[in-house]
Amino acid sequence: MLKVAVLGAGRIGQIHAANVAASAQAELVVVADPVEATASSTAQKLNCEFSVDPYAVIGRSDVDAVVIGTPTDTHVPLTLVALKAGKAVLCEKPLDLDQDKANAAIVEIEKSGRPFMLAFNRRFDPSASEIKRAIEAGEIGDVRQVIITSRDPSPPPADYIRRSGGIFKDMLIHDFDMARWLLGEEPVEVFAMGNCLVDRDIAQLNDYDTTMVIMRTASGKQCHINTCRHASYGHDQRIEVFGSKGMLQNGHVRPHTVHRFNDSSTDAQAPLLNFFLERYKQAYELELDAFIEAVETGSKMPVGADDGRKALALAEAALKSLEKRAGVLVD
Structure with a gap:
């Protein structure tokens, strides 16, 4: 133990x-x-x-x-x-x-x-893990594009935003890590856009609540990340990976899988889970299991400190891109 x-x-x-x-x-x-x-x-x-x-x-x-x-x-x-x-x-x-x-x-x-592990818990989400497994098994051939959607149900408090380092280092840091992991190559160029469309007060904190990021790797693989601090329908988390032989997608997570049909709607479903702690509950559990197993067996940690460094470098590049209003190379 x-x-x-x-x-x-x-x-x-x-x-x-x-x-x-x-x-x-x-x-x-x-x-x-x-x-x-x-x-x-x-x-x-x-x-x-x-x-x-x-x-x-x-x-x-x-x-x-x-x-x-x-x-x-x-x-x-x-x-x-x-x-x-x-x-x-x-x-x-x-x-x-x-x-x-x-x-x-x-x-x-x-x-x-x-032993040191950085907690990028989304890698351990079962649907994300299955996408990664399928990529490595060659199911969709060569990866060409990765599209990541990440939208929160509501913005965090102003005090949190003030201390967070901004949306690129806080919210998108997970998406930058997922992009690297799924592309299988390091992005070398980043173009970012950011606006305040949800809460103008966030602009007063020198931050953004709505962003889009486009990245490319040295071989030309592409990634598009779109994020927003507010989605009226819940915690919107989706991944699509397109390759030479097909495509992989994960679906939304809901409280149950019942679909309803009546005289006012068809195929109606329950709202999405409304918070990341609910959406990624199993991911946090599996992340801990992976950490314990690596410690006990002496095997390599599934996520290392250098993964954090590279995700942070992408966040820094996104901020520079916003300042320059142009694509920038990753340091």
Whole structure:
């Protein structure tokens, strides 16, 4: 049994803590959060210890691994201290909002030789995993285009946006990672557009709520990502991969599969799941399973720090493209 500490008891931390507590391969030892009420209530619910000092938790001899679900600006320091203490680390994305800081951290992560995984949970969504498997099996031949749609049901609070690093480093970072993963090649050129069509106040925070990004790889493969902070019908997550022998698509996830037919509509279905924690519930569970398996077997982590660096480089390129109003090469 891998003995795990979860750092952070906010929205994401609670998801990770609950998954560790439910795992047959791990034991949730302690949850740490500077807000004592949040840490204690989470610990009580999951029958584990709590602490307000994440660094003290990292140093405990009864902790083999830490899951970091704290604010982004704490990811690097907590990760490096944990690796130095000999712990395996699963860290939420992004590693850092600053490319130079992320690059410096990656050097230290690789030097440590300890297991490290970055939490790009969408790779573990069953439908995304099946698309990747089918691509690698040659079912659609050579990949030509990847189209990703990612729309949230509503914008996050202004305070969150202010600290998020912006839509490209926060929301689209997942889509940039999926694009790289499905294309099988690194994008070398990015063209981005961004507007505020949902909430004009977001513009006051120097951010966007509606974007389109077009990318190409060195061999000419193309990717189109379209995102919006608001979709009236729920959490809209779709992938299409077009190849020389066919096409792959994933569908929406709904509470059930019933279709209704009556005198006012045909083929009517339930609304989409309305939040990413619901939509990707199984993905978070499978992500933890993959982390634990890699730690226990000593195998390569399915998502590494360099994956985070490359996704962040695409976000930076998208921002430069917006500034220049032109396509830019990826650094």
